[in-house]
Amino acid sequence: MFRPGIPLPGSDAGREQPRPVEDAAAPTAAERVRTLVESSVSAALDIPSIRSQQDTPPGSGSPEARAVTPDGDVVLLVPAASPAAQLVEHAAGDEVTAVMEITDVAPVAVPHRIRGRAWIAGWLTPVRNKQRAACARLVADRHPAGPMPSDPAWTLLRLEVGEAFVDDLWGAEQVEPDDFAAAAPDPLAPHEAELLQHLAASHSEQMRGLCGLLGDREAACAAAGGCAVPLSVDRYGMRVRFCGLEGFRSDAYFDARFEFPDPVDGIARLRQAMRLLFETAAERPGSQ
Known part of the structure; x- marks a missing residue:
């Protein structure tokens, strides 16, 4: 089962990138x-x-x-x-x-x-x-x-x-x-750019559906008219940047990290992990 999204600190144009604040599986x-x-x-x-x-x-x-x-x-x-x-x-x-x-x-x-x-x-x-x-x-x-x-x-x-x-x-x-x-380099690195571009262009609604896994920030995320952009993916999980959230300026954002149940070693395993992630979000109460 997927660990819920780990919200990372918010940021704005004059500050650094959000960084993890909880223990998470990560490349060294x-x-x-x-x-x-x-x-x-x-x-x-x-x-x-x-x-x-x-x-x-x-x-x-x-x-x-x-x-x-x-x-x-x-x-x-x-x-x-x-x-x-x-x-x-x-x-x-x-x-x-x-x-x-x-x-x-x-x-x-x-x-x-x-x-x-x-x-x-x-x-x-x-x-x-x-x-x-x-x-x-x-x-x-x-x-x-x-x-x-x-x-x-x-x-x-x-x-x-x-x-x-x-x-x-x-x-x-x-x-x-x-x-x-x-x-060793991450096995998904040669495919990452194409994967992220495909998710952003063809799966925008499913990406926004990940709001349902954000715990305390779920309501604000779901009610906002912003977007959910896949920012990075590695064998341990995917990082998503949620932009234009209600109550924030239009240029504000926060990140969340979605861990895979097990590290993936190639495209086939990644597709399975992504499908499970989207299905888990769609099954949450209130999802459409």
């Missing part, structure tokens, strides 16, 4: 960073030595694609002519420190669309010889629709992770390199 900080690193969301590569020498702004070496090796290093596909690639190529064994910032933006229209950021700090080196073929396969497997690593216009760099940090819907936490290497 290392898993959240790993998921963002291996996703296709935007990232910017900041190399302090480039900025100091060439007055180049952060992000000038932004990677086109990313993957993680079994040892926990991050492989980056960058333009061969980029400042980052040129600097690393001519570093002659010197350490090139870098920070990669990843920004996670919700794929649906919702107040406060930035769901979180992650930072990976470490050292860049070129990927050469036998390592190149293995790293190229990792990148191609993770981003099959992206540029081919074998194209001479692109080159591969390796970012050895020294430390990581995430600040997202779950909170702000530091991640150790060993924990990052041992973590």
Whole structure:
């Protein structure tokens, strides 16, 4: 049976994202960073030595694609002519420190669309010889629709992770390199954007029906003319943002987290969990 929705604190345009206030099944900080690193969301590569020498702004070496090796290093596909690639190529064994910032933006229209950021700090080196073929396969497997690593216009760099940090819907936490290497990305991450867009476009009434699982906030939610937007989904559950609630300004909102009975490991299990969630909400007294 589903645990009722966990209402999270309200917020407005001048405050932070709502964060969980009750214990809930959640991905670890290392898993959240790993998921963002291996996703296709935007990232910017900041190399302090480039900025100091060439007055180049952060992000000038932004990677086109990313993957993680079994040892926990991050492989980056960058333009061969980029400042980052040129600097690393001519570093002659010197350490090139870098920070990669990843920004996670919700794929649906919702107040406060930035769901979180992650930072990976470490050292860049070129990927050469036998390592190149293995790293190229990792990148191609993770981003099959992206540029081919074998194209001479692109080159591969390796970012050895020294430390990581995430600040997202779950909170702000530091991640150790060993924990990052041992973590696995969320199995739903490659499909999340499409899933959320489908729920928002084709299941708006069922999403609003989740008001029936909100306990003390059910009446205000049901009486309002606002909307219920699916903000995120992972193997443990779904987070929904309820907007335009009665008694609040039109730009105010609150979030609720709906946990699945068991973690899901793929699309088929997710469909079953979502169907059960909607059926549970529809069976509540007063639902239509």
